Amino acid sequence: MTMEKGMSSGEGLSQISAVKVTAKDLETKQPQKDRRGGFVLVHAGAGYHSESKAKEYKHVCKRACQKAIEKLQAGALATDAVTAALVELEDSPFTNAGMGSNLNLLGEIECDASIMDGKSLNFGAVGALSGIKNPVSVANRLLCEGQKGKLSAGRIPPCFLVGEGAYRWAVDHGIPSCPPNIMTTSRVDSERETERKVFLFAVGSPSNGCRGRRIALIRRQEQGFSLAAFKRNKRKLELAERVETDFIQLKKRRQSSEKENDSGTLDTVGAVVVDHEGNVAAAVSSGGLALKHPGRVGQAALYGCGCWAENTGAHNPYSTAVSTSGCGEHLVRTILARECSHALQAEDAHQALLETMQNKFISSPFLASEDGVLGGVIVLRSCRCSAEADSSQNKQTLLVEFLWSHTTESMCVGYMSAQDGKAKTHISRLPPGAVAGQSVAIEGGVCRLESPVN
Secondary structure, eight states: OOOOOOOOOOTTOSSOEEOOOOOGGGOOOOOOTTOOOEEEEEEEEEEOOOGGGHHHHHHHHHHHHHHHHHHHHTTOOHHHHHHHHHHHHHHOTTSSSSTTOOOOTTSOOOEEEEEEETTTOOEEEEEEEOSOSOHHHHHHHHHHHHTTOOOGGGOOOOSEEEHHHHHHHHHHTTOOOOOHHHHOOTTSOHHHHHHHHHHHHHHOOTTTOOHHHHHHHHHHHHTTOOHHHHHHHHHHHHHHHHHHHHHHHHHHHHHHHHHHTOOTTOOOEEEEEEETTSOEEEEEEEOOSTTOOTTOOOGGGSTTTSEEEEOOBTTBSSEEEEEEEEOHHHHHHHTHHHHHHHHTTSSOHHHHHHHIIIIIIITOGGGTTOSOOOEEEEEEEEEEEEOOTTOOSOEEEEEEEEEEEESSSEEEEEEEETTOSSOEEEEEEOOTTOOTTTOOEEEEEEEEEEEEOO
16 A cells, blocks of 8 residues: 655745655555454644653553454444543543643533434433543433333433433433542642632632732721731732732743643544444533533533534435534534534535635634634545455455644544454644645545455
8 A cells, every 4th residue: 555645835824834744654464264344543632742751641542442443343333442542541641631631720620422324323422420430321221212212101211411400310320439549640730729729719719709809908998997907817818819920820830831841721632433334423522621621521522513423315415424622612613513514515625625615614703813723633535435346255355544734733543454463553643834724634544444345
């Protein structure tokens, strides 16, 4: 299989990197007897990946790919395979999903996740879910239960649950709960908790207003109080002003340390899968933004925003699967997952995805007021074609095109076919001089999977 590379740019967008790769190491071998085929592509977030942690990010992507392929080789559904990949990503302390997720303003973990089955077009999602180790497992269970039909008294089964209701539903359906101290890992370190406390003191709690009102109240209290009261409130004012200065300095130090040591802007993880029959599935999971307001739900839980999967049909020549990452508010307002899926029905998948990222995301009228639009996607599309005419074997080929694209500084991905000995990983980065939020990088490849004709 040949290697193709090229650079191109689109009008109206500066510093676009567009790379199309067909990797030699994706040449598939003869499938083993009684072992099913398939392909998986995963991502560990679109954001910033430091060189010092590159090994860890690649390793967790490899493990996620291996888990999905093991499921596919055993004949599992595409949805079960994509769930297995996400569980591995959620369990890693290096990702912002499941265990080790970002803390909200109350110091709690609230997770979002969703999954979509391209064959049935069913969807399952949870939002602002606490107390469950693997949110994607709840989303998958919602999808499975929804396929069983109506509940008693003709009730329609839920496909999207949030908060306490989602937690109770999960426990009622046999999914074990997880104590908060286990959900918080070393990645959510003491500095993050300190930053949260400093932030709350400086601006007030989520419900009682901002720091400005707090200091104004202190100043009003100074008038007409005793000398002791005056001194006590004066000390509060001085402390509030000192905390604000400390908070600014802490934020600068953390931004600097993220560049050197960590990946603080990382967000959603996800995966897309195609099985040996050509069925596709997609899933996504996220711990959300750091210091988010309690109850905030991002794109990872929302239909058409976090993931999309759709098998080939009367109006779709290709089966497509998409999983997104980045700033949830940007991805929600552009419904990026569904936009990408529809664009992939074009003849040239690479060009179609590039134009979608430029026209439907970076230049979207729904995000016109944003200085930088941050996000990333992994996509695959597949179609079945006959074996070569000179072949004596009665086989069909499943052609799988896979791509990833991002406007963030970097994006970590992994991919693997059922015939590969091991997964491949890559950290994609914007080219030198490109501005995150204003430029887009795109890469990918092609894989051919063979299977006997039924």
